[in-house]
Amino acid sequence: xxxxxxxxxxxxxxxxxxxxxxxxxxxxxxxxxxxxxxxxxxxxxxxxxxxxxxxxxxxxxxxxxxxxxxxxxxxxxxxxxxxxxxxx
Amino acid sequence: xxxxxxxxxxxxxxxxxxxxxxxxxxxxxxxxxxxxxxxxxxxxxxxxxxxxxxxxxxxxxxxxxxxxxxxxxxxxxxxxxxxxxxxxxxxxxxxxxxxxxxxxxxxxxxxxxxxxxxxxxxxxxxxxxxxxxxxxxxxxxxxxxxxxxxxxxxxxxxxxxxxxxxxxxxxxxxxxxxxxxxxxxxxxxxxxxxxxxxxxxxxxxxxxxxxxxxxxxxxxxxxxxxxxxxxxxxxxxxxxxxxxxxxxxxxxxxxxxxxxxxxxxxxxxxxxxxxxxxxxxxxxxxxxxxxxxxxxxxxxxxxxxxxxxxxxxxxxxxxxxxxxxxxxxxxxxxxxxxxxxxxxxxxxxxxxxxxxxxxxxxxxxxxxxxxxxxxxxxxxxxxxxxxxxxxxxxxxxxxxxxxxxxxxxxxxxxxxxxxxxxxxxxxxxxxxxxxxxxxxxxxxxxxxxxxxxxxxxxxxxxxxxxxxxxxxxxxxxxxxxxxxxxxxxxxxxxxxxxxxxxxxxxxxxxxxxxxxxxxxxxxxxxxxxxxxxxxxxxxxxxxxxxxxxxxxxxxxxxxxxxxxxxxxxxxxxxxxxxxxxxxxxxxxxxxxxxxxxxxxxxxxxxxxxxxxxxxxxxxx
Numbered sequence: 128x129x130x131x132x133x134x135x136x137x138x139x140x141x142x143x144x145x146x147x148x149x150x151x152x153x154x155x156x157x158x159x160x161x162x163x164x165x166x167x168x169x170x171x172x173x174x175x176x177x178x179x180x181x182x183x184x185x186x187x188x189x190x191x192x193x194x195x196x197x198x199x200x201x202x203x204x205x206x207x208x209x210x211x212x213x214x215x
Numbered sequence: 216x217x218x219x220x221x222x223x224x225x226x227x228x229x230x231x232x233x234x235x236x237x238x239x240x241x242x243x244x245x246x247x248x249x250x251x252x253x254x255x256x257x258x259x260x261x262x263x264x265x266x267x268x269x270x271x272x273x274x275x276x277x278x279x280x281x282x283x284x285x286x287x288x289x290x291x292x293x294x295x296x297x298x299x300x301x302x303x304x305x306x307x308x309x310x311x312x313x314x315x316x317x318x319x320x321x322x323x324x325x326x327x328x329x330x331x332x333x334x335x336x337x338x339x340x341x342x343x344x345x346x347x348x349x350x351x352x353x354x355x356x357x358x359x360x361x362x363x364x365x366x367x368x369x370x371x372x373x374x375x376x377x378x379x380x381x382x383x384x385x386x387x388x389x390x391x392x393x394x395x396x397x398x399x400x401x402x403x404x405x406x407x408x409x410x411x412x413x414x415x416x417x418x419x420x421x422x423x424x425x426x427x428x429x430x431x432x433x434x435x436x437x438x439x440x441x442x443x444x445x446x447x448x449x450x451x452x453x454x455x456x457x458x459x460x461x462x463x464x465x466x467x468x469x470x471x472x473x474x475x476x477x478x479x480x481x482x483x484x485x486x487x488x489x490x491x492x493x494x495x496x497x498x499x500x501x502x503x504x505x506x507x508x509x510x511x512x513x514x515x516x517x518x519x520x521x522x523x524x525x526x527x528x529x530x531x532x533x534x535x536x537x538x539x540x541x542x543x544x545x546x547x548x549x550x551x552x553x554x555x556x557x558x559x560x561x562x563x564x565x566x567x568x569x570x571x572x573x574x575x576x577x578x579x580x581x582x583x584x585x586x587x588x589x590x591x592x593x594x595x596x597x598x599x600x601x602x603x604x605x606x607x608x609x610x611x612x613x614x615x616x617x618x619x620x621x622x623x624x625x626x627x628x629x630x631x632x633x634x635x636x637x638x639x640x641x642x643x644x645x646x647x648x649x650x651x652x653x654x655x656x657x658x659x660x661x662x663x664x665x666x667x668x669x670x671x672x673x674x675x676x677x678x679x680x681x682x683x684x685x686x687x688x689x690x691x692x693x694x695x696x697x698x699x700x701x702x703x704x705x706x707x708x709x710x711x712x713x714x715x716x717x718x719x720x721x722x723x724x725x726x727x728x729x730x731x732x733x734x735x736x737x738x739x740x741x742x743x744x745x746x747x748x749x750x751x752x753x754x755x756x757x758x759x760x761x762x763x764x765x766x767x768x769x770x771x772x773x774x775x776x777x778x779x780x781x782x783x784x785x786x787x788x789x790x791x792x793x794x795x796x797x798x799x800x801x802x803x804x805x806x807x808x809x810x811x812x813x814x815x816x817x818x819x820x821x822x823x824x825x826x827x828x829x830x831x832x833x834x835x
Contacts (some may be wrong), residue, residue: 157400176531178435179536183540185647193646194530195644196534196539
């Protein structure tokens with residue numbers, strides 16, 4: 128199942144299928160890649176927003192936690208991974 | 216071999232522990248300057264090889280790659296490539312990587328290694344990685360990368376000698392041929408990940424502490440309440456913990472005044488020392504305990520990694536007014552002082568986002584305003600708790616003043632982002648570092664630096680202005696038998712009379728007119744100025760001398776005037792140093808002048824509104 132990272136339920140692991148690079152500015156795109164967000168990488172949505180807003184989104188990627196805005200997450204399409212398929 | 220000490224640059228990702236390593240290697244032998252033309256700090260320091268030969272180290276701004284996203288990162292690139300004005304190309308690099316985040320940090324390391332400079336990799340924070348269940352094979356990594364890899368724990372000063380030894384060997388071996396780094400981000404990441412995987416001996420996928428804590432701290436509702444509670448405790452503590460030390464300082468100043476009065480005959484010198492220097496400077500030093508308590512909290516929140524969590528929680532709210540959570544850290548630092556806050560905005564990548572953050576930073580209540588708030592609150596707000604709760608009314612009013620500044624700032628930002636700083640939507644992309652136990656030594660060093668900076672101000676700018684003000688207040692002497700007070704008759708009193716015409720409509724009196732002029736130099740001088748003016752008027756009258764400044768004001772000002780004065784200082788004219796730093800950071804006079812203008816207008820309006828409403832409610 129492919130969904131946008133912006134709508135991925137918290138705690139759900141997924142693999143990035145494709146990123147709509149043209150919808151991001153070149154700088155934003157580069158920053159995402161520097162933080163390790165690119166195709167084929169496994170991510171997990173950890174925390175989303177606070178009292179006043181659904182922004183931003185904290186994503187676990189490798190051993191790192193990265194914060195992005197919902198606008199960026201909307202450009203990232205992910206394949207949801209079945210929980211048992213995740214390597215322990 | 217060159218005759219000069221080799222220049223070695225420390226480079227690495229943000230949060231790799233680069234500055235800790237720099238501090239550990241150089242100790243107190245540091246020099247902070249600016250790169251020419253840009254406002255990026257150049258931190259350099261000296262250390263030695265085991266045999267005593269000197270090495271010059273520079274600490275470059277943390278960066279994710281050699282393609283810069285901010286002015287800070289541009290300096291990192293230019294220094295590494297030897298293109299930075301005023302800096303020779305480094306003879307070697309120490310690349311600092313976080314052992315717990317190897318795959319990501321190796322990307323930048325690979326880019327750097329490709330340039331062929333003699334290089335040592337400091338595999339830092341190995342202790343935390345181990346705690347997280349991660350074992351890294353440093354030898355394997357070194358073999359794969361072709362440069363030495365040394366395990367370090369900078370905050371515990373472990374591995375320092377090994378780094379220096381490896382550096383010595385690397386410099387002697389000379390430059391390596393430049394190699395081709397993978398050309399696309401994709402290929403670079405794949406290579407970094409492959410290297411990290413190969414060098415990882417064992418890995419448990421858990422980072423329990425951080426994950427568990429984050430579930431609580433970043434909870435959409437609970438996390439926000441924790442943040443508010445922390446801020447609340449912080450501002451209550453500023454009052455509760457400072458009571459005793461303030462008492463000691465007041466007692467010492469008053470003892471010093473009595474000693475001088477007893478030792479010197481009545482005259483110019485006695486007046487200058489007792490009423491000018493001791494009353495003025497003493498009136499400001501009394502706030503040292505509160506400033507230190509505030510900084511203690513800010514330093515602790517930074518050192519533990521909580522600050523970025525606060526940025527996460529605040530980002531949604533800040534997005535509404537066109538800012539990003541990245542601006543939260545500079546703004547929170549501005550509670551201590553707007554100057555480091557404004558300098559911290561350099562980390563904000565978007566230019567318009569950054570400019571807006573700079574323009575609203577002075578609305579955050581800096582510690583220099585604390586003395587003003589404390590005196591007025593102490594004099595006019597009763598020291599009691601609110602309706603059966605242990606919450607102090609004075610602390611609550613203080614919190615209210617801070618909140619007014621914040622709300623004002625958010626509204627101003629909203630307005631600016633739709634008018635003068637209109638631009639692309641700001642974003643936030645940052646890393647949430649792992650939680651860390653703060654190091655007592657680092658916190659104490661930070662507190663000491665703050666205390667010293669404050670005392671130096673008290674001893675220089677504040678002392679000079681209070682002495683000048685005392686002279687202006689004391690001369691010419693009022694004729695014996697005149698109905699006028701000494702203050703009214705003096706030069707300063709006459710200047711204030713002119714200013715008073717302008718500020719009379721918003722409920723301000725001559726005392727305030729007198730205090731506002733020197734307060735432009737440093738805000739806390741307002742208190743010193745009030746203290747000096749009162750000391751001059753009390754001359755000879757022992758009962759009046761014995762009264763504290765607060766008691767005197769409570770007898771002279773109406774509540775409406777006091778509230779208007781507080782409202783003025785929420786938005787008020789910033790100190791001259793802040794204006795200077797905005798000029799430097801924005802590289803023009805346009806923005807600092809704009810800032811001064813809008814702040815004056817806002818302060819005048821806020822004070823006026825407060826006064827008129829208070830008078831309307833019968834508090835005049």
